[in-house]
Amino acid sequence: MRISTGLRHPAPMTALRPAPSRRRPWSRRTRPGADLALAIPLFLLESAWLVLDWIYGYGLEVWAAQGNRSQIDAAALAHIGRLRVLLVVVLVLAVLAAVFRARWTVIAHLLVAFLVGGSLMAAQHEWEQSHRPPAGCVRYSANC
Numbered sequence: 001m002r003i004s005t006g007l008r009h010p011a012p013m014t015a016l017r018p019a020p021s022r023r024r025p026w027s028r029r030t031r032p033g034a035d036l037a038l039a040i041p042l043f044l045l046e047s048a049w050l051v052l053d054w055i056y057g058y059g060l061e062v063w064a065a066q067g068n069r070s071q072i073d074a075a076a077l078a079h080i081g082r083l084r085v086l087l088v089v090v091l092v093l094a095v096l097a098a099v100f101r102a103r104w105t106v107i108a109h110l111l112v113a114f115l116v117g118g119s120l121m122a123a124q125h126e127w128e129q130s131h132r133p134p135a136g137c138v139r140y141s142a143n144c
Contacts, residue, residue: 030102038097043108046090050116053082076127083120090116 061075094109 030100035102035104039105039108046112080123083116083123087116087120
């Protein structure tokens with residue numbers, strides 16, 4: 001007759017326990033449904049912010065300046081600063097999406113980054129064209 005104590009026999013010392021599974025963001029790809037559910041609204045939000053800032057942020061400030069060159073210049077510089085901030089934010093979000101292996105979110109953010117970069121280049125080009133010194137002027141002379 002065998003008496004049971006209710007205890008299990010311990011596993012031999014050579015048996016390995018399974019390693020605890022830790023989920024790292026880069027270990028598995030984000031599900032396509034969750035990826036698209038994040039990519040589409042963020043793309044629309046960032047694109048809309050870019051367009052609305054160009055129209056209402058910059059356009060209305062220039063309109064309100066009523067031809068005052070210093071206010072127009074201040075509005076242009078503020079707009080360029082906002083575009084730089086948006087570009088940095090979009091690129092940081094693209095890197096985070098790449099870490100989480102969300103392919104469509106990365107693509108959406110890179111498209112917005114190209115749009116913002118193009119807008120930034122256009123705004124800086126416009127600024128440089130409007131502030132070019134007159135022809136024949138030496139850049140650091142007293143009369144320029």
